[in-house]
Amino acid sequence: MSGAKTSTDLETAFPALSERLRDSFDAWAAAPRAWTDAEFDALAFDVFDFQFRFNQPYRRYCQQRNVTPGSIRNWSEIPPVPTAAFREIELAIGEPGRDLVFLTSGTTRGAGRRGRHRVSDAELYRASARAAFQVLALDEHPVAMCTLHEAFTPREESSLSWMLDDLMRAFGSSRSTHKVSDGGPDFEAATDWCAEVAAAGEAVYLLGTTLAFDEWTRWLVASERRVQLHHASRVMDTGGFKGRSDLDRPAMISLLEARLGIQPARVINEFGMTELLSQRYSRRGDDRNLLVGPAWLRTRALDPVSLETLPDGVPGILCHFDLANAGSVSMVLTEDLGVTHGETIEWLGRTPGSPPRGCSLATAELLEAQRAG
Numbered sequence: 001m002s003g004a005k006t007s008t009d010l011e012t013a014f015p016a017l018s019e020r021l022r023d024s025f026d027a028w029a030a031a032p033r034a035w036t037d038a039e040f041d042a043l044a045f046d047v048f049d050f051q052f053r054f055n056q057p058y059r060r061y062c063q064q065r066n067v068t069p070g071s072i073r074n075w076s077e078i079p080p081v082p083t084a085a086f087r088e089i090e091l092a093i094g095e096p097g098r099d100l101v102f103l104t105s106g107t108t109r110g111a112g113r114r115g116r117h118r119v120s121d122a123e124l125y126r127a128s129a130r131a132a133f134q135v136l137a138l139d140e141h142p143v144a145m146c147t148l149h150e151a152f153t154p155r156e157e158s159s160l161s162w163m164l165d166d167l168m169r170a171f172g173s174s175r176s177t178h179k180v181s182d183g184g185p186d187f188e189a190a191t192d193w194c195a196e197v198a199a200a201g202e203a204v205y206l207l208g209t210t211l212a213f214d215e216w217t218r219w220l221v222a223s224e225r226r227v228q229l230h231h232a233s234r235v236m237d238t239g240g241f242k243g244r245s246d247l248d249r250p251a252m253i254s255l256l257e258a259r260l261g262i263q264p265a266r267v268i269n270e271f272g273m274t275e276l277l278s279q280r281y282s283r284r285g286d287d288r289n290l291l292v293g294p295a296w297l298r299t300r301a302l303d304p305v306s307l308e309t310l311p312d313g314v315p316g317i318l319c320h321f322d323l324a325n326a327g328s329v330s331m332v333l334t335e336d337l338g339v340t341h342g343e344t345i346e347w348l349g350r351t352p353g354s355p356p357r358g359c360s361l362a363t364a365e366l367l368e369a370q371r372a373g
Contacts, residue, residue, distance in 0.1 A: 092118035148208030217255035304356035
C-alpha cells in the first residue's frame, strides 16, 4: 500500500470510526445500560482492525505475537501494550499536527522519561469523558464548580487539567472557577468562594486531586474555618497518593463533612490514567471504593508473569481495553494491582518493587518489533 493511499484511507477511516464511537457514547449517556459481549466485541474488533492497519509499531508487535484482526474471537485476545511503552515509542496514529499531547506526571519507580500520549481526536476524548461523568458522577446541572487544579495549557500537557476544564465548560454554571495560585491550590480563595455560593443557597461541585483535598481539610482545621455547604453539594477527588503514607482518605472525607458539610456519600473518587481516555468512578455511597466505568471500558486482572486472565476476586495487574483510545492503542497493560468484581474493579495500588515480569517482557517484545521494522 503506497504512502499516499495509506494517508487517504486514514483520513477517511478515522473520522468515520470516531463518529461511530461518539454516537455510541452519546447513546449510552442518554440511556445507560451494560453492553452485551457481542455489542462490545463488534466495536472492539473494528477498533483493533483500524489500529492494526494504521499503527505501524503496534501492527509489528501483533504480528510478532501471531495475532491479526482475523485471528481473534473476542476482545480479550487483543495484545496489550504496557504503559512503559508510552515512554519509548510514538503510539499515536497519523502524523503530528494540531493534536493534544499529554504527559504522565512521572514514574513512581524513580526518575525516567515521562509517558507521552498523543491524542489525534479531542472530540473522542471529550465525548467519552463527558458521557461517563454525566452518568456516573453528576446530579443536576449546571452547577457551580470549583477546581483546585490549574487550567489546561499546551505547555503543561496535563490530561487531568484538560478534562476538568472541559467538564466545567460542559456542566458548570457561570459561578464556576479555578482556585489556584502560583501553580497550587488556593485554599483561602476556595473557602471564601464556597461561603459565597452557600450564602446564595446554591450547591457546589468541588473537583481536584485527593492530595489537594487532604491538604485543604488540614488547612481548614488549622485555620479554624468552617462552611456549611448546600446539602446537594458534591466532591470528586482523583489521583493516587504519590507516596504519601500519611494520607488517610476516610479521615479526609470525615473532615470534608465536618468542615464543609459535604455528606460522605457525596464524595466520589475518579480513577484515570494519561494513557487512557476513559475514566472510572467509585459507586455513590459505597465505602469500599469499587470503581465502575462506562460501557466502552473493560478491565481484566492478569497474572503478573503469564498475563493470563484471573478470575473475579483474585488480585492481579490491571489491563484495560478502552474504545476511546481508538487513535492510539486500546489494550493498555498497567503496573497497578487490582481485583475485578464483574464490571467493577477495586484498585489496590502499584505493584511493589520492579515492574511485573509480564509487563517487562511485553515491553521488550514491543521494542524488539519496533527495531525489527
